[in-house]
Amino acid sequence: MATTEKKSVFNTLYAINANEHAEQKQQGSVKLTYLSWAWAWAEVKKLYPDASYTIYKDEQNRPYIEDPDFGLMCYTTVTIEGQTHEMWLPVMNGANKAMRRAPYEYTVYNSYTKTSEKKTVEAATMFDVNKTIMRCLVKNLAMFGLGLYIYAGEDLPEDEVNEQKQAAVSALDNAIAQVNAAKNREEMTKVWNEHKDLQTNAKFKDAVIKAGAKFPKPKGAEPKQQQTQQQPQEQTK
Numbered sequence: 001m002a003t004t005e006k007k008s009v010f011n012t013l014y015a016i017n018a019n020e021h022a023e024q025k026q027q028g029s030v031k032l033t034y035l036s037w038a039w040a041w042a043e044v045k046k047l048y049p050d051a052s053y054t055i056y057k058d059e060q061n062r063p064y065i066e067d068p069d070f071g072l073m074c075y076t077t078v079t080i081e082g083q084t085h086e087m088w089l090p091v092m093n094g095a096n097k098a099m100r101r102a103p104y105e106y107t108v109y110n111s112y113t114k115t116s117e118k119k120t121v122e123a124a125t126m127f128d129v130n131k132t133i134m135r136c137l138v139k140n141l142a143m144f145g146l147g148l149y150i151y152a153g154e155d156l157p158e159d160e161v162n163e164q165k166q167a168a169v170s171a172l173d174n175a176i177a178q179v180n181a182a183k184n185r186e187e188m189t190k191v192w193n194e195h196k197d198l199q200t201n202a203k204f205k206d207a208v209i210k211a212g213a214k215f216p217k218p219k220g221a222e223p224k225q226q227q228t229q230q231q232p233q234e235q236t237k
Helices: 009-014 037-047 126-142 158-181 185-194 202-212
Strands: 022-027 030-035 052-055 065-067 071-080 083-090 104-110 115-121
Touching: 009 037, 030 037, 030 126, 037 126, 052 126, 071 126, 083 126, 158 185, 158 202, 185 202
Parallel strands: none
Antiparallel strands: 022 030, 052 071, 065 071, 071 083, 104 115
């Protein structure tokens, strides 16, 4: 009796469609996608009840490390079935600028006014740190496959993309089979009209043309040839 090969942790989590639980936010000209940490962790625990995560804390029990020049950074680790991955994420504001303990200014160039402008990054709060930790956890889970395609800029997990491609191929093959099975021009025309979504497909059009060559064209279908009038030639004396 054949045994089914068990999917790896990565392949199992990578195949999950996370689109309904993702939220998109526009930051200037950049569109960012965020995945719900609660949903992500629940999905992992349903499949792997022994999964666990830890949040890095420094000697003072603070859940971040701090550099006065570069800002704050949060770290998490996730362990699933004996495998551990680490992830990190800086504490950032809405413009994706690193936040520090104290506010600071930076300069940007305004292409409309053609002048330099100063902008302020507010001081980080524990709310910002907490938000970063949970986003870091989601990013950490992506290292195990869950929602990784989102970070890769794709719309669907690989398995669903392959399924959609296979479905499209099957629909095309089925339509071509119907064309080839047509017993007369009327049946072939009916198949053509029923598959408007394939009428621009080169393979489908080629199958219809080849099938149509087997059937006699209906009377009156031949275009009338235009008679060309010859200009009278001048008689040479």
